[in-house]
Each structure stands twice: as structure tokens, then as C-alpha cells.
Amino acid sequence: MNPDPSPEPIPANIPIPQLVGQVYEFAPATVRGRILEHLLRPLGLLSLLVVANGIFAKIRFRTGWQDMGVHLDDVQNVQVSDVIALVDRVQLVSVESVDSLAQIIRASPVMAGSAAAALLVTALVQRARSRPLQH
Numbered sequence: 001m002n003p004d005p006s007p008e009p010i011p012a013n014i015p016i017p018q019l020v021g022q023v024y025e026f027a028p029a030t031v032r033g034r035i036l037e038h039l040l041r042p043l044g045l046l047s048l049l050v051v052a053n054g055i056f057a058k059i060r061f062r063t064g065w066q067d068m069g070v071h072l073d074d075v076q077n078v079q080v081s082d083v084i085a086l087v088d089r090v091q092l093v094s095v096e097s098v099d100s101l102a103q104i105i106r107a108s109p110v111m112a113g114s115a116a117a118a119l120l121v122t123a124l125v126q127r128a129r130s131r132p133l134q135h
Contacts, residue, residue, distance in 0.1 A: 052082035
């Protein structure tokens with residue numbers, strides 16, 4: 001028996017966008033909406049226009065810039081490949097925004113039993129801890 005109960009380290013090259021896509025695919029609509037809202041916040045209009053054929057810019061225009069709220073029909077129209085592309089773009093602007101998805105996933109009791117969610121949370125937390133602190 002291993003005396004150290006800490007989880008195995010996740011490889012540094014873990015495909016975070018694909019993990020987020022897997023979690024998104026199996027998440028309930030409310031969690032999907034929170035994930036999208038969180039990921040859309042750090043991006044400007046130009047970034048939203050070039051990601052996933054502009055689907056996220058359309059959502060942002062429809063919901064308003066200040067009061068970001070993703071509707072159920074928006075969630076249903078966003079494909080896993082769109083989410084992967086969105087995460088790729090967000091990581092260029094704010095890795096911290098992607099890493100803080102762990103809080104959203106952890107806050108959902110429905111996601112507690114998901115292996116992909118557990119792997120994603122572990123990977124995000126490890127990546128955030130390995131980054132030097134910025135002041």
C-alpha cells in the first residue's frame with residue numbers, strides 16, 4: 001500500500017482543451033452554461049469572431065456584453081469542437097481563466113462522479129500550482 005495518498009501527477013502535456021470538451025459533452029446544461037460564461041469573459045469581440053465560426057460572438061451579442069448569461073438554446077447549439085477551440089483561444093489570453101474552471105466543476109455535485117471532470121480538475125490544479133506566482 002502506498003503511504004502517500006496524493007494523486008499521481010498528471011503529465012505536463014495533458015490536452016486541457018480536449019478534457020474540457022469531454023467534461024462539457026457530458027455535463028448538464030446548467031454546468032455547460034457556467035463553463036461557457038466563464039470562458040467567454042476574458043475574450044474580446046475580435047477573438048470571439050474568429051473562434052468556431054463566430055458562434056460565441058453571436059452568443060455575446062444576443063446576451064449583451066455586460067450581463068453575460070448563456071441561454072439553454074445557446075448551450076444546445078455549441079458543439080464539443082467549438083468548446084475545444086474556445087479553450088485553445090482563452091489559454092492564449094488567460095491561462096488563469098482556464099485553470100479556474102476547476103472551481104466551477106468542483107461546485108457541481110452532478111460532476112462529482114465524472115472521471116473526465118476529476119481528471120480535468122486535477123490537471124488544472126496541478127498546472128496552476130506549477131505556475132510562478134505573479135504579483
